[in-house]
Amino acid sequence: MRLRSAPLEDWLRDYYFSAEIDISSSGVQPYSMAELRAMTGLRQTDLDELxxxxxxxxxxxxxxxxxxxxxxxxxxxxxxxxxxxxxxxxxxxxxxxxxxxxxxxxxxxxxxxxxxxxxxxxxxxxxxxxxxxxxxxxxxxxxxxxxxxxxxxxxxxxxxxxxxxxxxxxxxxxxxxxxxxxxxxxxxxxxxxxxxxxxxxxxxxxxxxxxxxxxxxxxxxxxxxxxxxxxxxxxxxxxxxxxxxxxxxxxxxxxxxxxxxxxxxxADAFLEPRLKQAKVNREIFGQWAEAHADQISVSLPMGGVAAFPRLNGLSNTDAFCDDLFQRRGVLVIPGSSFGAPEHIRLGFGGPTDKLVEGLDRLTQELSTWGG
Structure with missing residues (x-):
C-alpha cells in the first residue's frame, strides 16, 4: 500500500500549534477534563478503580x-x-x-x-x-x-x-x-x-x-x-x-x-451547547461574508462548522494563507488541500470572540491583496 501525502495534515503540522487565532478547524471548541467530569458526574474514585x-x-x-x-x-x-x-x-x-x-x-x-x-x-x-x-x-x-x-x-x-x-x-x-x-x-x-x-x-x-x-x-x-x-x-x-x-x-x-x-x-449535554454556539457563529460569519461579497463568494453551510469561501481574484490561495498566518497570526486552510485552490476552509466552531477577531484580521489581509 502506498499513500500520497495529505496536504491538509502537512499544512496543519507546520502551523496548528503556533497559531495565535485558529479559524481553520472543522470541529467545535474543545471541552476540558474538568468540564467533562462535571457534565458526566465522573469521580476520582471511578478513575482509581480502572x-x-x-x-x-x-x-x-x-x-x-x-x-x-x-x-x-x-x-x-x-x-x-x-x-x-x-x-x-x-x-x-x-x-x-x-x-x-x-x-x-x-x-x-x-x-x-x-x-x-x-x-x-x-x-x-x-x-x-x-x-x-x-x-x-x-x-x-x-x-x-x-x-x-x-x-x-x-x-x-x-x-x-x-x-x-x-x-x-x-x-x-x-x-x-x-x-x-x-x-x-x-x-x-x-x-x-x-x-x-x-x-x-x-x-x-x-x-x-x-x-x-x-x-x-x-x-x-x-x-x-x-x-x-x-x-x-x-x-x-x-x-x-x-x-x-x-x-x-x-x-x-x-x-x-x-x-x-x-x-x-x-451526549446531548456535550452536543447542544456547541450547536447553539455554532448557530451564533454561523450568523456572524454570514453577516461578515455578506459585507465582503466583493472579496469572497460563499454559501452558508447547511451543517458542520466549516465554510469554504472562494477568494475572488485568486487562482490559488496558498500564498495568501501563508501571509495571513505570518503577518496576522491567523490560521485558515488553503483550498489546495482539498483540490479546490481558489478557496479556503474557514472554521466557525470555536470561541465567538476568536472568530470575530480572526475575521477582522482576515479582512485586513484581504485589503492588502487588492480585494
Missing amino acids: VFDDGYSVGAPALREVIAGRWGSGDPARVMTANGSSEAISLVLMALLQPGDEVVVVEPGYHLLVEFAVGLGCKPRVWRLDPARDFRPSLDELAALVTDRTRAIIVNFPQNPTGTSITEPELRRMVSIADSVGAYLLWDAAFASMVYDTEPLPNVATLYDRGIDFGTFSKAFGLPGLRFGWCVAPPEVLTDCVRIRDYTTLHVAPLIELLALRVLRN
Whole structure:
C-alpha cells in the first residue's frame, strides 16, 4: 500500500500549534477534563478503580450498546469502537476493498475518504461537487458514475470542507443507487447532529444492509484529543476489521472507553451547547461574508462548522494563507488541500470572540491583496 501525502495534515503540522487565532478547524471548541467530569458526574474514585488491562477487540459491551441504541438499530453486534473514526474508516476500507475495485469518492473532500482507497489500488470515480451550484451534490451525476463494478460509495454529509448536505429523499435515492449494484455505502457522519435548517438525516446503517456509519468525538462533541470513534456495520465486516486490527492497535484503551461511555450517556449535554454556539457563529460569519461579497463568494453551510469561501481574484490561495498566518497570526486552510485552490476552509466552531477577531484580521489581509 502506498499513500500520497495529505496536504491538509502537512499544512496543519507546520502551523496548528503556533497559531495565535485558529479559524481553520472543522470541529467545535474543545471541552476540558474538568468540564467533562462535571457534565458526566465522573469521580476520582471511578478513575482509581480502572484496571489497565487489555480491552475488547470490537469495544466494551456497555459502550457498544449505547452506540447501537442511538446511532444503530439497537444491535450491538453491529458496532465497533475505534481510535477515532479515522481508524474505523481505515479498517473498513481495508476489509472491503481489493486492488482494481471501483469506488466513488467526493471532491472536494477529506483526504482519508478520497485517498485511502487509491492507496489500496482501487480505481476512483470522482463525484465532483460543483461550486456553481454551491457544491450541492447531483444524484443524477452519482447514478452515472456507479457501475456493476462499484464496490463502495464513500461520502460525508454534512460535508467537510464545503458544509453542503443532502435531503432525506436524496439520501434514500443514494441508498437505492448503491443497492442497484450491490455496493456498500460508507457514510462519515461526523457532523450528523450539527445541522441548521433541517432535522438530522437518518443513519444509513438503519436504512440499508450494506450501509456503514462512522461517528467521532473529534467534531461535534468537542473532544478531538480523546481520539475516540466508532462504526455501525454488518457483523461480517467487523469480523474482517478485527483480523486487521489484531496486527495493529488491538483495541481501544480502557481509559478512553471509560470516558467515552460517560460522554455518550450524556451526549446531548456535550452536543447542544456547541450547536447553539455554532448557530451564533454561523450568523456572524454570514453577516461578515455578506459585507465582503466583493472579496469572497460563499454559501452558508447547511451543517458542520466549516465554510469554504472562494477568494475572488485568486487562482490559488496558498500564498495568501501563508501571509495571513505570518503577518496576522491567523490560521485558515488553503483550498489546495482539498483540490479546490481558489478557496479556503474557514472554521466557525470555536470561541465567538476568536472568530470575530480572526475575521477582522482576515479582512485586513484581504485589503492588502487588492480585494
